Amino acid sequence: MKARVQDANFPKTADGRVYHLGIRAGEVANRIITVGSVSRAEGIAKMLDTSPKLFSLYSERGFITITGCYKTVPVSIVCIGMGAPNADFFIREVRECVRGDMLVIRLGSCGCLTDLPVGSLVLPTSSIACTRNVDFNFASGDPWEVPYRLSKPVSADPDLHKALQDAIELTRPPSLENLVVSKAVNASTDSFYSSQGRQTSFQDHNASLIDHLKAAVPGLTTLEMETFSIFHLAASWGGVMQSSSGVNPPLATSPVVPALSGKSSGTSAQMEGLNVSLDISSRPVIKAAAAQMVFA
Ligand code: R1P
Structure with a gap:
């Protein structure tokens, strides 16, 4: 893995992947179910729509991201293992890969x-x-x-x-x-x-x-x-105003899961892949429940 030396604050691989979850923009949805165990993640993933084909990535650090749609709405299931440090990697690295609001439900x-x-x-x-x-x-x-x-x-x-x-x-x-x-x-x-x-x-x-x-x-x-x-991270993120030159990296131009493009449920996250202009009039938030x- 090679970090982009130009951003020591948020190192990424040369192809724009966050270091521990291994994902990049376009591979994770704004609606996320997070779990601690692999079997739970894979069990929930069976409930996703059969089309489009699921994206799944097992990172070398033990995180799993499975992205697809549930009743046509894009959703990701992210398995984070256990403990606060892993929760920290999860929230921060997913935040770096999505635009707009981020909704997180932990099923534990x-x-x-x-x-x-x-x-x-x-x-x-x-x-x-x-x-x-x-x-x-x-x-x-x-x-x-x-x-x-x-x-x-x-x-x-x-x-x-x-x-x-x-x-x-x-x-x-x-x-x-x-x-x-x-x-x-x-x-x-x-x-x-x-x-x-x-x-x-x-x-x-x-x-x-x-x-x-x-x-x-x-x-x-x-x-x-x-x-x-x-x-705590959700409540304290603060809804940083985003723009194309803002805190987040440029998004992938063609999302891995094509259906994510048109069904981003009111957020601007994956729409940029379709060249839809980014709505920067409202501050995005992270909402979390369990x-x-x-x-x-
Ligand atoms: C400990 O056995 C694990 O189980 C609980 C704890 O939070 C900890 O992660 O949750 P999960 O079953 O969701 O992982």
Whole structure:
């Protein structure tokens, strides 16, 4: 892989591909479902229209992008693996490849801190971050520091959250009756182990962490590892005004999935491939929401 030396801030391969997802403009849609596991990505991809042919790219860093249409609307499924760093690569590198609004729904699994049964679906309205405080002396204890830090909450995009809630309401199978929770707080942790309160061979000083979390965060329901980063980056991107000389690279002139061109659902992202002039009158946004299936 050769980086374009002219842009050290956002290195790309010589043919314009972002470094870790491996995609370039025209290969990812503005509507994205992100998941953590390969089988989930491939399972969802089976629901896409059979035409046009799906674009799929398995990057050497382990990310998978599958782009096609669902009922003629362009959508991408991006498998990002686990954790905040991967969520960061995902949001930033996809943002670099699309123009216009970017809609992201994470479909994930989660642990549950309430009495919801396994199989319940939770749509968090907000997420906090719970992170291991590396300044705490884990080897011998520390009277001066707390072992875990909790952030302020960041919200899901309210419109996308509502749209997701409505869509699930309309389509959910009878087995999910009464098991959908759409007002809940999520906590994203930086470890599956220490900051989720698991007791292992490490001295994690986390025996009371779950009780502390429940007491400190009203409405806390789910634990997982990516939602906070996705919500936070979406909320803080800021809707940079884009232009042909703006923050994003020139788009590919012929999208890999031809149907993306005409069906960009109101965004200007893939239209530039058809030489449709870019609407720079409104600020693009990143909207994010999540649905999490309770697995434990
Ligand atoms: C840990 O086993 C993984 O499962 C959860 C956590 O967020 C973490 O990524 O989500 P996914 O099943 O969606 O990956």
